[in-house]
Amino acid sequence: MKLGIFGFGVVGQGLYHVLQQSNTIQAEIAKFCIKNITKPRSLDATLFTDDKTELLDNPEIDVIVELIDDAEAAFEIVKTAMNSGKHVVSANKKMIAEHLEELLALQKQNKVSFLYEGSCCASIPIIRNLEEYYDNDLLTSIEGIFNGSTNFILTKMINESAPYKDVLKEAQDLGFAESDPTLDVEGIDARYKLCILLYHAFGLITDPHTLFTLGITKINTFDIEFAQKNNFEIKLIAKAKKIGSQIDATVLPTFVDKSSILAQTKNEYNAVILESAFSESQFLYGKGAGDKPTGSAVLSDISALGYGYRYEYKKSAKSKEKIELHEDFQMRIYVRFADQQPDEADFTEVLEKYSSRYGNYWIGYISRQKMKEAQWLEIPEINVIALG
Amino acid sequence: MKLGIFGFGVVGQGLYHVLQQSNTIQAEIAKFCIKNITKPRSLDATLFTDDKTELLDNPEIDVIVELIDDAEAAFEIVKTAMNSGKHVVSANKKMIAEHLEELLALQKQNKVSFLYEGSCCASIPIIRNLEEYYDNDLLTSIEGIFNGSTNFILTKMINESAPYKDVLKEAQDLGFAESDPTLDVEGIDARYKLCILLYHAFGLITDPHTLFTLGITKINTFDIEFAQKNNFEIKLIAKAKKIGSQIDATVLPTFVDKSSILAQTKNEYNAVILESAFSESQFLYGKGAGDKPTGSAVLSDISALGYGYRYEYKKSAKSKEKIELHEDFQMRIYVRFADQQPDEADFTEVLEKYSSRYGNYWIGYISRQKMKEAQWLEIPEINVIALG
Incomplete structure (x- = not known):
């Protein structure tokens, strides 16, 4: 997997280091898209861009990780990414709650995976438990x-x-x-x-x-x-x-x-x-909040993409009752x-x-x-x- | 799914009632195998047998739920069931811990699913979290x-x-x-x-x-x-x-x-x-113990069988390190x-x-x-x- 990451806060930085140490997660960060390209960064400058098309239009990048605050800007990124056939990981609860139906349709249409464990209670794997166990x-x-x-x-x-x-x-x-x-x-x-x-x-x-x-x-x-x-x-x-x-x-x-x-x-x-x-x-x-708990959830989502995991939304699929x-x-x-x-x-x-x-x-x-x-x-x- | 259940304790009884109320779990109990057939039971007598072959040799039964105490008798039941191509749910930790390698081989050979969430910490979905999230x-x-x-x-x-x-x-x-x-x-x-x-x-x-x-x-x-x-x-x-x-x-x-x-x-x-x-x-x-927590875990395993779930044991499959x-x-x-x-x-x-x-x-x-x-x-x- 090649990842394109929007945002380079503590989560993005932590992801970079943890991924370098992991033996089993076959994911590499291709590029970070950031707002302020002139700000000095701890990693090599070639890893950064302020042009989102460099991530979204890059056919080598198959996963977009969206870690920005602005819900509307995030939704545009996520939509474009899914429409380009890329899988997406996000933790943006406002964006997801407000656009849930569209996001469900985008996943279906494009046959891509959209994972967002970090959006609810950060480190608690509640979505995965609801999907898989309950x-x-x-x-x-x-x-x-x-x-x-x-x-x-x-x-x-x-x-x-x-x-x-x-x-x-x-x-x-x-x-x-x-x-x-x-x-x-x-x-x-x-x-x-x-x-x-x-x-x-x-x-x-x-x-x-x-x-x-x-x-x-x-x-x-x-x-x-x-x-x-x-x-x-x-x-x-x-x-x-x-x-x-x-x-x-x-x-x-x-x-x-x-x-x-x-x-x-x-x-x-x-x-x-x-x-x-x-x-x-x-x-x-x-x-429930903070960079490390969120990073931990985002990382598990990335890892799950490695074996083609997607939410199956079984509750809505299976239920006979309205x-x-x-x-x-x-x-x-x-x-x-x-x-x-x-x-x-x-x-x-x-x-x-x-x-x-x-x-x-x-x-x-x-x-x-x-x-x-x-x-x-x-x-x-x-x-x-x-x-x- | 047609279930054959070994044991008719509180878990078995609870399963019967919950399955009758569920809209989404397509599972029906075909028969209970019990030790003492003369003891009066709360359900129709045709649901009971003391002959294990009535469950294990019945081609209509595709899932065996093993809820007995004796670890060695349980292993024989589970082994026979898997060798007959049946999926198995169990909560018998002694049996599983002592026969883990054989049980892994039986799953592989027979391409059947063997689920045992109830064996560890009863109601806590720890195995599923380790399999799916960690x-x-x-x-x-x-x-x-x-x-x-x-x-x-x-x-x-x-x-x-x-x-x-x-x-x-x-x-x-x-x-x-x-x-x-x-x-x-x-x-x-x-x-x-x-x-x-x-x-x-x-x-x-x-x-x-x-x-x-x-x-x-x-x-x-x-x-x-x-x-x-x-x-x-x-x-x-x-x-x-x-x-x-x-x-x-x-x-x-x-x-x-x-x-x-x-x-x-x-x-x-x-x-x-x-x-x-x-x-x-x-x-x-x-x-961590008791009939209801165990029943709850067993029920989730049965439900998971409904969509072909099996443990993938990703840790042992993926790891490069010994x-x-x-x-x-x-x-x-x-x-x-x-x-x-x-x-x-x-x-x-x-x-x-x-x-x-x-x-x-x-x-x-x-x-x-x-x-x-x-x-x-x-x-x-x-x-x-x-x-x-």
């Missing part, structure tokens, strides 16, 4: 912590009883959160990953924007104290559950028992719990508010009401539909956290 | 807790500062240990699993008896106190590490840091840590003794010596070879625990 209708749910930045922030918030803003600043200083953290803290990054996994887990293609998602930015010290008093951690949980042929899928800040395995997933770690027939659960855990996203499930939530209160009529049932000078909360059942339509959710002092 | 030479080590009974016993010993014998009794009463616990507590069960995984991880076939193994039966309250004072747990760790083309593989009671993820693997749970290139580690965790078990590594150990002391000359270096009226211990380096030959290891009052 490849039938026996899987009933998948849930987990899919975003390392928010998990780092939430771990610190709970440990230090510190409000969101202070911890975000610290996380940014330490490099655990982006300078524009929106995609992470609003749950959008986790939603992209959930969206990709929904297809591999249940054969469901869905527009990421339709999945009900709440972020962690409104969590305050009152919420944290509630968690501590009740022996909870707060985690941003992405979850999909199959009930008959209907899928319930959400990304929500959630109170989880301190003793649970998800509560023990701390800092930048990710975790996935799979439940299947026989009510058995399987737990996978590893670093799997659908369903939106009318009941959720048990905690809603905390100040002067303005939520509309009680929206609730199916309010189970508990608490008020004090420090804050007020209700605990109750509400339908997903009412939740999605609730105007009061826009009020800055109102925060909702799911009760698992 | 299928190249980038894996550097595999270690973990492979035996649920001993982990249950060790968890209780540490929690309750109770000696081995008391806890064993309790574990037996609760059904977490066999009435003859030898295979578990002497580390032999974990060794069988390690032996199977050595082939899938590194392409190494080895006689299980050659792997250096110590059990947990000699651990006393002095050892437990040492663990507690030093913030350790004691775990029975199976471990294989690749250094160049040499493999170091052992099963040893080991002191592990209380904060480590292996220490957090409690009771009947199993865990596996895989380390690979990019120094990334991946952690898999799930129930992988060998090596026995001359240095180990750091804790050795506790009473009146009779170990032979100091056996040690490469003794780092610490402690003596008191309650017990004595040394900490030091010793070569594997010296350890294997040490006569003093036979003395009942001398116990060795590895320092990780």
